[in-house]
Amino acid sequence: MPKIPDEVVKRVTDAARIEDVVGEFVTLRKAGVNLTGLCPFHDDKTDGNFIVRPSSIPEKRHGNTYRCFVCDAKGGAVQFLMKAEHMSFPDAIRWLGRKYSIDVDNAPLNWTPPPPRPKPAPLPVLEIPRPYVGRTMEIATERTVVFVYWLRGLPWDEEQRARLQQTLWIYCVGGWRDGRVVFWQIDHLGIPRSAKLMKYLPNGHRDKTQHPGWIYNQEGVRQRLDPDKHEIIKPLFGSHLLNRYPKAVINIVESEKTAIIMANYYGDFDSQIWLACGGLKHLQLDSLQPLIDQGRTIWLWPDKDGRDAWQEVSDKLGYDKCRVYTHFFDTCWTEADGDKADIADIAIRMMTTGEKPRQSREVTGDHGKSRDITGEGQGATDQYAAARLYHGATLPPKPDDVTDEEWAEHLAIMKAIGDYEIIHPGDDPFLPEDEIIDPRLRMWREILRRAYQGKRKK
Ligand SMILES: [Zn+2]
Numbered sequence: 001m002p003k004i005p006d007e008v009v010k011r012v013t014d015a016a017r018i019e020d021v022v023g024e025f026v027t028l029r030k031a032g033v034n035l036t037g038l039c040p041f042h043d044d045k046t047d048g049n050f051i052v053r054p055s056s057i058p059e060k061r062h063g064n065t066y067r068c069f070v071c072d073a074k075g076g077a078v079q080f081l082m083k084a085e086h087m088s089f090p091d092a093i094r095w096l097g098r099k100y101s102i103d104v105d106n107a108p109l110n111w112t113p114p115p116p117r118p119k120p121a122p123l124p125v126l127e128i129p130r131p132y133v134g135r136t137m138e139i140a141t142e143r144t145v146v147f148v149y150w151l152r153g154l155p156w157d158e159e160q161r162a163r164l165q166q167t168l169w170i171y172c173v174g175g176w177r178d179g180r181v182v183f184w185q186i187d188h189l190g191i192p193r194s195a196k197l198m199k200y201l202p203n204g205h206r207d208k209t210q211h212p213g214w215i216y217n218q219e220g221v222r223q224r225l226d227p228d229k230h231e232i233i234k235p236l237f238g239s240h241l242l243n244r245y246p247k248a249v250i251n252i253v254e255s256e257k258t259a260i261i262m263a264n265y266y267g268d269f270d271s272q273i274w275l276a277c278g279g280l281k282h283l284q285l286d287s288l289q290p291l292i293d294q295g296r297t298i299w300l301w302p303d304k305d306g307r308d309a310w311q312e313v314s315d316k317l318g319y320d321k322c323r324v325y326t327h328f329f330d331t332c333w334t335e336a337d338g339d340k341a342d343i344a345d346i347a348i349r350m351m352t353t354g355e356k357p358r359q360s361r362e363v364t365g366d367h368g369k370s371r372d373i374t375g376e377g378q379g380a381t382d383q384y385a386a387a388r389l390y391h392g393a394t395l396p397p398k399p400d401d402v403t404d405e406e407w408a409e410h411l412a413i414m415k416a417i418g419d420y421e422i423i424h425p426g427d428d429p430f431l432p433e434d435e436i437i438d439p440r441l442r443m444w445r446e447i448l449r450r451a452y453q454g455k456r457k458k
Helices: 006-015 018-023 077-084 089-099 130-140 146-152 158-170 256-266 285-293 304-317 327-332 343-353 378-389 404-416 439-457
Strands: 029-031 034-037 050-053 065-068 173-175 181-186 192-198 249-253 272-276 298-300 322-324 362-364 370-372
Touching: 006 089, 018 034, 018 050, 018 065, 018 077, 018 089, 077 089, 130 173, 130 181, 130 192, 146 158, 146 181, 146 256, 158 256, 249 256, 256 272, 256 343, 285 298, 285 304, 298 304, 304 322, 327 343
Parallel strands: 249 272, 249 298, 298 322
Antiparallel strands: 029 034, 034 050, 050 065, 173 181, 181 192, 362 370
């Protein structure tokens, strides 16, 4: 038999509705927007594993497909017939042709397909009523939300502890009745778009046995919001702070937990805010667009294993105010932190030991070899390393009113940002803020200045 023309195949597959096709072989019942029945591909005893996503659901949300979550069989109408009824591809097309009254083998040559059906109107973007946010935040003030309870127990210093509640409120961290934390995804215009619900253990680690949940899928919420009739967008966690802090540098980390910890660790939202994308693979170009539109300075803080991936994102972005920032790991990570440590783990370890985050632990030698700087003489070696990064300049003199410790710290910071030409050797470490152009440098200076003034007062 002659080959079935491609255009006929397309006509047939466009006409096929998975629910009708599977329904001829499997008894299906409604389960929410889906249909379910016993899987024909494995010895299935309970329905619920085999799901049919009806053709009314948009294709990009896996409409018009079937899937079994036990044996992982999946596909569309043609694949179903081939697998369930052992049909060849042409026979599956013929079978569907008969069902949908399309004469597959006698299709007229040069048949012109009817004009494509107009695309369905785009779905409205899901907008979650604002009172939902407030309600979850009320729950978060109770002791039942494990993550918040754990967060309060961290070894914050006095200032950090004093602002923790404010940080939680600014980030709209909420709770769910079952003790999960709710991380809202509110866009830069202040519209809640989604929220991620996560279960944490009392040790601050995520309960990996449970997938994160989404607010629109929760009992009682799903019925009201009807997510299947909406487009769902997921702004970066913390996006609602963009307009509130228009001058802040944007730091982006993987996890929401890290963003909250780092935000509270440093405070000072006017100069820096922390956003989270939700995971290594979730840093998407389109979620960065609002930041680029605002001309914001973006630093990407990947976890230890995410540098290459995020460098790639940054390269693709081609936005000259976006950089991958690895200094924190380069200088603060120790063997004891382990390869899985993220920035927050290290920050917590340093809070516990009272270690300063900006202290250099390791410098790269002339031939790219690393060596440990420990014990005595650390300051001096650091200064040497920092000096080499001043583009060959000699080490600037230490101002009289700065202690050795503070000066070593300043040089470590200079080392971190030494690839920028604008750093002038011999600068007083505490120039007035407005003289510094690079926002990254401005941020560090501001932090340092305040730490320095804090010490002066004592
Ligand atoms: Zn199955």
